[in-house]
Amino acid sequence: MITLLAFLFLFYSQENSLQVKNQWMRPGVKGMGTALYFEVENPTDKSDTLYKVTSEVSNMIQLHETYTKDDLVGMREVAEFVIEPGYSLELKPGGYHIMVMKLKSDIKKGDEIEFKLHFKNADSIIIRAKAK
């Protein structure tokens, strides 16, 4: 009975908390930068905000967006990503991304790197992203 309750609690918690999926990143050279992408689903009834990402691989990680102006492309830091209740936020090439700068080591294709995503409401979520 206790096991069943624990399972139901776990199932309910997972279904009603932020979900991060489809994470991946690009390869990168030590000392240089790369980008991390993923999708965050928010099935809860409250909005949440991703405001920081940390990792052992870099001390300089920023939330970024790519933008177009006068037929030129650029990127800039943004303070946070808000995920509205019932919606998903997709970080993808050419749009929002996590900029991982000054890499402490090379990241080769196939490497998996751990990142910690910090949200204002939810607990931090740890993900492992594969370089491809």
Place this chain on the structure above:
Amino acid sequence: MTVSAVLILIGCQSEFPLNKDLTKQNYNFFNHDSVEISFPKINLGRITVIGFIYTHCPDICPMTTHNMFLTDQRLNNDGIDNVNFVLLTFDPDRDYPSILKKFAQIRDIEFDNWLLLWNTKQNTNLFLKRLNILAISTDSSYTDNGELNYYVMHTDRISLIDRKGHLRKNYKGSTVNLDELYNDIKTLGEY
């Protein structure tokens, strides 16, 4: 018969809207091994796909590079191995040849038919101007270690150059239609 010939001619011209001779001026660069070369002279006789990047760009430039990499792979799979691929940095203050080489190596790029080019900002800008490519430094800041960090706002571009060193077509580098690029290379090269 005459009408058909005209239609074919119009069709070919529309596929390649440009015909700019890049050989009228000599552009010297250093390749990824720091060897000085003259471009596009070094690639005359071969079709060239050239992309414009900087290695501190984590998003758009890797997309451009990856699109070129995929095109090279597809050509290789079809037995076409005499198309050259070139990446030119518009951030020469940070992208020295050795950096460019590492940028390529970590992406499994083989140097048989790839060149990564560097020159001083002044010389690079001469070539960029010829191809109507802009690159403007923006949003500079200093890291905790006091290192200058900045981004570059730039034209998102891949270009196709024919065997005679003429610029024939431009594409949006990060989002190029890979089928279009592949088919244009085959048409231009008559493969």
